[in-house]
Amino acid sequence: MYLELFFDELPHFSKNILEALREPMQDNRIRISRVNSKVEYPSDFLFIGAMNPCPCGNLLNEHLDCRCNELEIQRYKNRLSDPFLDRVDINVVMQNVKADDKSSFTSKELHRKVVEAHIFSKKRGQDKFNAKLSDADIEKFCVLEAEAKDVLDIAVSRFSLSFRSIKKIQKVARTIADLDASEYFKIWIVNILLTLVTLGMYYPWAKVRNRRYFHANSTLEDRNFEYHATGKQLFVGYVIAMLLLITYVIVERVFAFASVFLILLLLIAIPWIILRSMMFNMKMTSFSNIRFKFLGKSKQAYINLFAYPLGFFLMYILIFFASTAILSTIGVSKMITIPIILLLMLVSFIYGNAFLKKKNTEFLINNVEFGQGKFITNLDIKNLMIILSKVVGIGLLATIITIALLVTIVGTEQLVGLNEAKQDVEAVRAILLQISLIIVPIYLGRQF
Numbered sequence: 001m002y003l004e005l006f007f008d009e010l011p012h013f014s015k016n017i018l019e020a021l022r023e024p025m026q027d028n029r030i031r032i033s034r035v036n037s038k039v040e041y042p043s044d045f046l047f048i049g050a051m052n053p054c055p056c057g058n059l060l061n062e063h064l065d066c067r068c069n070e071l072e073i074q075r076y077k078n079r080l081s082d083p084f085l086d087r088v089d090i091n092v093v094m095q096n097v098k099a100d101d102k103s104s105f106t107s108k109e110l111h112r113k114v115v116e117a118h119i120f121s122k123k124r125g126q127d128k129f130n131a132k133l134s135d136a137d138i139e140k141f142c143v144l145e146a147e148a149k150d151v152l153d154i155a156v157s158r159f160s161l162s163f164r165s166i167k168k169i170q171k172v173a174r175t176i177a178d179l180d181a182s183e184y185f186k187i188w189i190v191n192i193l194l195t196l197v198t199l200g201m202y203y204p205w206a207k208v209r210n211r212r213y214f215h216a217n218s219t220l221e222d223r224n225f226e227y228h229a230t231g232k233q234l235f236v237g238y239v240i241a242m243l244l245l246i247t248y249v250i251v252e253r254v255f256a257f258a259s260v261f262l263i264l265l266l267l268i269a270i271p272w273i274i275l276r277s278m279m280f281n282m283k284m285t286s287f288s289n290i291r292f293k294f295l296g297k298s299k300q301a302y303i304n305l306f307a308y309p310l311g312f313f314l315m316y317i318l319i320f321f322a323s324t325a326i327l328s329t330i331g332v333s334k335m336i337t338i339p340i341i342l343l344l345m346l347v348s349f350i351y352g353n354a355f356l357k358k359k360n361t362e363f364l365i366n367n368v369e370f371g372q373g374k375f376i377t378n379l380d381i382k383n384l385m386i387i388l389s390k391v392v393g394i395g396l397l398a399t400i401i402t403i404a405l406l407v408t409i410v411g412t413e414q415l416v417g418l419n420e421a422k423q424d425v426e427a428v429r430a431i432l433l434q435i436s437l438i439i440v441p442i443y444l445g446r447q448f
Contacts (some may be wrong), residue, residue, distance in 0.1 A: 003044075003045045003046070004045065004046045004047075004048055004051075005045045005046070005047050005048070005069070006048045006049070007047075007048070007049045007050070008049075008050050009050070010050060010051040010080065011051050011053060011076055011077075011079040011080060012020050012079075013082075015079065016385075018080065018081070018082065018084055019081065019083075019118075021047070021084070021086055021087075022083060022087055024043040024048055025087040025088075026087050028042065028043055028044045028045075028163075029041065029042055029043050029131070029381040037347075042363050044267065047088070049088070051080075052145070053073075053093075054066055054068045054072070054073045054076055054189045054327075055068050055072055055073070056068050059073065060093070060095070060096075060097060062096055063096070081234070085162070086162055086164050086165055088170055089131065089168050089171065090172060096273075111343075114179070117175070117178035117179045117188070118178075120178050121178050121397075122140075124174070126141050128359075130142075130171045130174050130175045130178070133171055133173075135167060138167055138171060140158045140171050140223060141174060141224070142170040142171060142173065143212070143226070144170065144173070145209060145212065150171070152166065152169060155169075191209060191210065192204035192219040193207075194206065195301075203238060204231045204232075204233075204234035204235040204237075204238045205231030205234075205235075207231075207234060208229055208230060208231050208234060210225070210405040211227045212226075212227045214287065215227040220287065223287065223288055225285060225286070225287050226286045226287070227284055227285055228284045228285070228286065229280070229281075229284040233280075233284075235432075248263075260268060267306075268306070269305070270305065271298075271301040271302045271304075271305035271306045272298065272301065272302075273295055274301065274305055275298060275301040277293075277296040278296060278364060279296075280295045281294075282294040282368060287370065290370060291373050292368060292369065292370050293368070293369040293370075293371055294367055294368055295367045295368075296363060296367035296368075300362070300363055300367070303359055304359045304363040305360065308355070308356055308359055309356060312348075312352040312355070312356065313353065315348065316345065316349070317353070319344055319345065319348050320345060321338065323341050323344050324337070324341060327340060327341070346392070349392075350385050350388045350389055350392060351381075351385060353384075353388055354384035354385040354388055355381060356382060357379070357384050357388075358381055358395050359377040360380065361377065362377055362379065363377055365371055365377045367380060
């Protein structure tokens with residue numbers, strides 16, 4: 001239970017009383033020391049103080065003149081020492097009340113926001129109020145974004161803030177974010193807007209902000225993860241990717257055959273890119289100030305991410321042609337041949353993807369090291385096949401529903417006539433617009 005201790009006309013209290021409050025305000029306890037004994041009492045309270053800006057109270061008044069001189073104002077303020085003020089979390093300057101002023105929130109709404117903020121803090125594994133967080137808790141729960149940290153560094157330099165003031169600023173910022181309860185939405189919308197405005201150039205910084213948010217809110221044994229990469233580091237790779245894309249577009253338009261060669265080179269380079277990406281991301285991720293490592297080798301990457309997929313792709317082709325040849329040789333009709341081939345392809349697809357998922361996951365996880373420990377996983381192909389079967393079933397059902405919606409809304413004749421009407425640009429656009437009205441909401445629903 002927390003009680004409020006309210007001091008009205010704060011500077012008029014005895015200086016000894018105000019200075020004696022410093023310890024209980026900071027440590028939430030009172031210690032009484034005598035010659036033969038020491039006694040300690042809990043003192044958990046919310047301190048609230050009110051004071052005028054000057055002895056006459058009119059210093060900040062827009063309509064009344066202040067009757068105090070500078071010396072009187074300074075003496076009045078000096079009754080509160082800097083160490084005492086350093087223990088006050090929030091200082092608010094109140095303005096004159098105007099006739100048309102209205103409250104932004106009702107008491108009921110404020111109460112609801114406070115309760116929601118408390119629940120929000122509980123969800124991230126925090127068992128204390130923000131005001132009661134220790135220095136270790138602040139490092140864990142009050143993680144600042146790069147921009148916020150830059151602003152705080154400027155404030156520390158400009159106003160000579162104490163270590164205690166810095167920690168209180170972080171706790172107040174954490175409280176404001178909890179009351180808002182929409183941190184990720186703001187990060188998400190700002191990332192989208194800045195990425196659009198900068199024509200995609202802000203994307204590396206957006207990715208860093210997203211990862212830092214999710215790392216900071218991912219906890220294990222009441223401790224969170226940290227992501228240390230910067231937008232500048234990711235920007236280099238982003239620029240290289242954009243240059244490769246531009247090169248491909250230019251080559252594809254000038255030399256069509258050369259574009260196929262570039263795609264093959266990209267497919268060959270993908271395992272190496274994934275390997276380097278894993279090494280970088282693990283190096284930039286830490287837990288309890290210990291960095292992760294990825295120990296995978298190029299040979300492992302090419303076996304798991306290139307050789308196995310290529311082998312199963314060739315297997316699918318072999319199954320298709322072999323089954324077609326065998327069934328036609330023994331004289332099976334087309335009505336039976338097609339379902340059998342589709343079934344064989346579906347089973348091989350599910351098994352192949354389950355096998356690849358097992359090998360790729362084991363490669364990506366079993367090569368991760370944390371301190372002296374290594375991660376080990378051994379997935380069961382049978383369970384993966386069951387999961388993939390359900391996914392395929394849901395996918396087929398969604399495809400059937402989508403086709404049914406297209407037929408219902410667009411019409412069979414328009415879908416069939418789309419190929420015939422390809423010379424009529426306006427007709428094609430009209431049909432594609434109707435189709436997009438169905439496809440786009442489904443796609444956006446999957447993304448968000």
